[in-house]
Amino acid sequence: EDQVTQSPEALRLQEGESSSLNCSYTVSGLRGLFWYRQDPGKGPEFLFTLYSAGEEKEKERLKATLTKKESFLHITAPKPEDSATYLCAVPGSGYALNFGKGTSLLVTP
Amino acid sequence: DSGVTQTPKHLITATGQRVTLRCSPRSGDLSVYWYQQSLDQGLQFLIHYYNGEERAKGNILERFSAQQFPDLHSELNLSSLELGDSALYFCASSVSGVNTEAFFGQGTRLTVV
Numbered sequence: 001e002d003q004v005t006q007s008p009e010a011l012r013l014q015e016g017e018s019s020s021l022n023c024s025y026t027v028s029g030l031r032g033l034f035w036y037r038q039d040p041g042k043g044p045e046f047l048f049t050l051y052s053a054g055e056e057k058e059k060e061r062l063k064a065t066l067t068k069k070e071s072f073l074h075i076t077a078p079k080p081e082d083s084a085t086y087l088c089a090v091p092g093s094g095y096a097l098n099f100g101k102g103t104s105l106l107v108t109p
Numbered sequence: 110d111s112g113v114t115q116t117p118k119h120l121i122t123a124t125g126q127r128v129t130l131r132c133s134p135r136s137g138d139l140s141v142y143w144y145q146q147s148l149d150q151g152l153q154f155l156i157h158y159y160n161g162e163e164r165a166k167g168n169i170l171e172r173f174s175a176q177q178f179p180d181l182h183s184e185l186n187l188s189s190l191e192l193g194d195s196a197l198y199f200c201a202s203s204v205s206g207v208n209t210e211a212f213f214g215q216g217t218r219l220t221v222v
Binding site: 031034036041042043044045046049087089092093094095096097098099100101102 | 142151152157165167201206207211212214215
């Protein structure tokens, strides 16, 4: 069965303190690895899609990378407004996305 | 704004009742997905429609059903509601049903009392 595991469950950073979030997956034939950001009580907001090992994508302070077994979301010099839950997902057998439980990030001033 | 519209935003109802949640996808998107999010379960896939046809089912209870209409909007019907059905229900849409990013609405918060 396809699985997505995210770590850590929660992360607290000081403003400017860079770190990485991990998403490991077990799928038979990866058809994309998706990253989303979710603010409390809101719908997930699409960030990136990665399709092949070695691929990288960047958006402001975020950079997503992909290997054959995991993806990392690197956050460089985070700001308090980066506080959110970050979700990763892979397509299931029916192409709907299967989500991990997320990493809750808190960035303090 | 993702372009996906869900109504209502909040819904409070009693156990045993039936409710209908509505979703209008982004213009041009043919796929609609429904997800349930509760505190302990995370985002759980319920059902996927593509251009009016059911494509896949996830962890959807028999008390729940959905459909996608010719104008591509979708409705999720929840019946015989139980306290445990209280959750955020999200609709997402994508251009196709294959390997493309999905864009989420702001959700309907359902509270069953």
